[in-house]
Amino acid sequence: MISKTKEGLRLDHKVIGDMVKSASSVLDMGCGSGGLLEYLVENMDVKGTGVEINEDAIYSCVEKGLSVSHGDIDSGLSDYPDRLFDYVIFNQTMQQVHKPDEAIAEALRIGKKVIIGFPNFCHITARFQLFFRGQVPITSSLPDEWYNTPNLHFLSIKDFKGFCAARGIKIEKSVFLSENRIIKFMPNLFALDAIFQISK
Amino acid sequence: MRCVAEIQCPGKLKMKKNIVTTKYYNIPKGEKFIFESGLKLVDLTIAYETYGELNEEKTNAVLLCHALSGDAHVAGYHQDDKKPGWWDEMVGSGRAFDTDKYFVICSNVIGGCKGSSGPKSQNPDTDRPYGLSFPIVTIRDMVSAQKKLVNHLGIEKLLAVCGGSMGGMQALQWAVEYPEEVVACIPIASAYKHTAQQIAFDEVGRQAIMADPEWKSGDYYGEEGGYPSRGLAVARMIGHITYMSNESMDKKFGRVLKKEKLGYDFTTEFEVEGYLRYRGDSFVKRFDANSYLYLTKAMDYFDLQKDKKLGHAFKGVGSRFLVIAFSSDWLYPAEQSKEIVKALKMNGIDVTYCEISSAYGHDAFLLEFEEQAKLIKYFLKKSFKKTEKQEQRQTLTGES
Numbered sequence: 001m002i003s004k005t006k007e008g009l010r011l012d013h014k015v016i017g018d019m020v021k022s023a024s025s026v027l028d029m030g031c032g033s034g035g036l037l038e039y040l041v042e043n044m045d046v047k048g049t050g051v052e053i054n055e056d057a058i059y060s061c062v063e064k065g066l067s068v069s070h071g072d073i074d075s076g077l078s079d080y081p082d083r084l085f086d087y088v089i090f091n092q093t094m095q096q097v098h099k100p101d102e103a104i105a106e107a108l109r110i111g112k113k114v115i116i117g118f119p120n121f122c123h124i125t126a127r128f129q130l131f132f133r134g135q136v137p138i139t140s141s142l143p144d145e146w147y148n149t150p151n152l153h154f155l156s157i158k159d160f161k162g163f164c165a166a167r168g169i170k171i172e173k174s175v176f177l178s179e180n181r182i183i184k185f186m187p188n189l190f191a192l193d194a195i196f197q198i199s200k
Numbered sequence: 201m202r203c204v205a206e207i208q209c210p211g212k213l214k215m216k217k218n219i220v221t222t223k224y225y226n227i228p229k230g231e232k233f234i235f236e237s238g239l240k241l242v243d244l245t246i247a248y249e250t251y252g253e254l255n256e257e258k259t260n261a262v263l264l265c266h267a268l269s270g271d272a273h274v275a276g277y278h279q280d281d282k283k284p285g286w287w288d289e290m291v292g293s294g295r296a297f298d299t300d301k302y303f304v305i306c307s308n309v310i311g312g313c314k315g316s317s318g319p320k321s322q323n324p325d326t327d328r329p330y331g332l333s334f335p336i337v338t339i340r341d342m343v344s345a346q347k348k349l350v351n352h353l354g355i356e357k358l359l360a361v362c363g364g365s366m367g368g369m370q371a372l373q374w375a376v377e378y379p380e381e382v383v384a385c386i387p388i389a390s391a392y393k394h395t396a397q398q399i400a401f402d403e404v405g406r407q408a409i410m411a412d413p414e415w416k417s418g419d420y421y422g423e424e425g426g427y428p429s430r431g432l433a434v435a436r437m438i439g440h441i442t443y444m445s446n447e448s449m450d451k452k453f454g455r456v457l458k459k460e461k462l463g464y465d466f467t468t469e470f471e472v473e474g475y476l477r478y479r480g481d482s483f484v485k486r487f488d489a490n491s492y493l494y495l496t497k498a499m500d501y502f503d504l505q506k507d508k509k510l511g512h513a514f515k516g517v518g519s520r521f522l523v524i525a526f527s528s529d530w531l532y533p534a535e536q537s538k539e540i541v542k543a544l545k546m547n548g549i550d551v552t553y554c555e556i557s558s559a560y561g562h563d564a565f566l567l568e569f570e571e572q573a574k575l576i577k578y579f580l581k582k583s584f585k586k587t588e589k590q591e592q593r594q595t596l597t598g599e600s
Binding site for chain 1: 520522538541542545546548550551552553554555556557571574575578579581582585
């Protein structure tokens with residue numbers, strides 16, 4: 001769980017807001033109730049739209065005045081033409097898609113830049129739980145049990161960097177977070193969450 | 201024309217009832233209405249109702265388009281009516297189409313039988329009803345007639361065009377035909393073209409009417425003449441099956457019998473049979489058989505694509521869209537709405553899409569008010585805000 005800043009803002013939303021240029025166009029894949037999109041529309045003046053699978057979340061988005069499309073991420077990306085958006089965002093949703101490699105390739109087709117935020121599976125507490133307890137880790141960024149987690153894929157910061165390097169994907173920006181602050185020292189060990197901005 | 205009457209309800213409770221009346225617009229003498237087929241009419245009437253007030257800037261007009269069996273009476277009560285208009289739960293003070301904010305217009309489609317010109321209307325050349333000599337009507341023709349009405353009301357740009365089923369087709373046609381004159385387009389449980397299956401169901405309905413000996417090639421209007429009641433009732437029964445879902449029918453009727461036990465004969469035994477018969481018979485009393493032929497044909501002809509591509513049709517469309525589908529609708533399945541959404545996205549057009557989970561089948565758009573209202577209310581609010589912003593910008597830059 002990513003905590004809020006002093007201003008009551010979610011830290012990851014603030015980090016993503018700082019990455020996004022004002023008045024740009026944004027597609028939020030798995031936008032939930034539209035919290036991030038609303039923040040970006042109000043503060044960064046972006047032209048935003050989202051894709052979301054949950055029906056109730058769609059109503060919340062529309063109530064906020066947001067454009068949103070009811071559907072899943074895996075099939076939703078192919079609906080858009082090349083380079084339509086300045087940014088395609090997957091915040092805490094990439095680990096839940098069926099085929100992340102295909103989704104990232106599609107996102108890099110329809111967006112000039114892609115922002116991906118995910119929980120780091122190799123945080124120190126996770127490593128301890130695996131090594132000493134012999135149990136699948138539960139951390140504040142990975143709060144669910146094995147039987148009810150929405151996550152289909154588990155990756156570390158190092159894994160993601162390796163993935164990008166192997167495919168020639170450029171990492172433009174990266175920010176690592178603990179519960180309430182930005183982590184600079186040994187992020188693959190101490191960061192609970194990572195946010196990357198990538199491009200082709 | 202609207203007033204509020206007080207009606208006495210049991211238990212001394214007084215309820216306010218909005219009384220509305222249908223108005224009629226005739227195209228000016230000397231003006232011809234040219235149909236897509238090339239045929240012309242010099243005499244064309246459009247029946248319509250309005251709710252709320254048009255604002256000074258004329259930016260708050262919403263056009264609602266009805267489906268196959270609907271009419272201009274979308275909300276409120278006619279004098280002495282027990283039941284309100286067909287979408288009353290959606291239109292009124294504080295409702296999704298808030299008549300305190302918006303000026304709502306609904307007109308009967310041409311080719312219909314609820315006050316607008318159609319096969320039942322009198323042909324001035326012969327002083328007899330047109331019957332099949334009435335020109336074939338398309339969705340585009342319906343929209344052209346609505347455009348004349350909207351212009352007559354002094355409105356240059358509509359805040360929104362919305363409709364379910366055949367009404368959704370009209371909404372889509374509006375956005376494509378008048379790309380700069382519709383701020384928001386809301387097609388519900390609709391499609392951009394009729395598929396083979398949809399044409400097939402319509403054709404069975406038409407054949408049922410035409411096979412009725414009382415139909416007489418559409419020339420059944422006369423004092424002594426009969427009426428193709430059986431044919432029209434069967435057509436409606438078929439229609440009704442397609443408007444419901446297996447789940448909703450099973451829930452409503454199951455295998456419940458009207459009698460205590462099986463009679464081993466061909467009387468109306470199952471509840472569902474009785475219901476369909478009742479629906480068929482009551483439809484006959486309020487609908488013209490020829491109009492049924494004309495309106496189903498209009499839907500079958502409907503294909504919004506240009507060069508066999510839907511994406512090409514949406515090029516240059518300036519509206520924003522709210523597309524709504526229902527999970528159990530198998531007559532106009534969500535997949536058809538998704539195709540519309542994809543074509544809009546491919547053109548970079550602002551679209552919101554929701555598939556409302558419902559067991560009511562196609563009829564859901566006339567039953568699932570809460571969910572639709574939630575979406576439409578806020579979507580309209582945002583659309584209206586956008587026009588207000590645009591107005592301000594134009595005033596600032598000195599544009600008219």
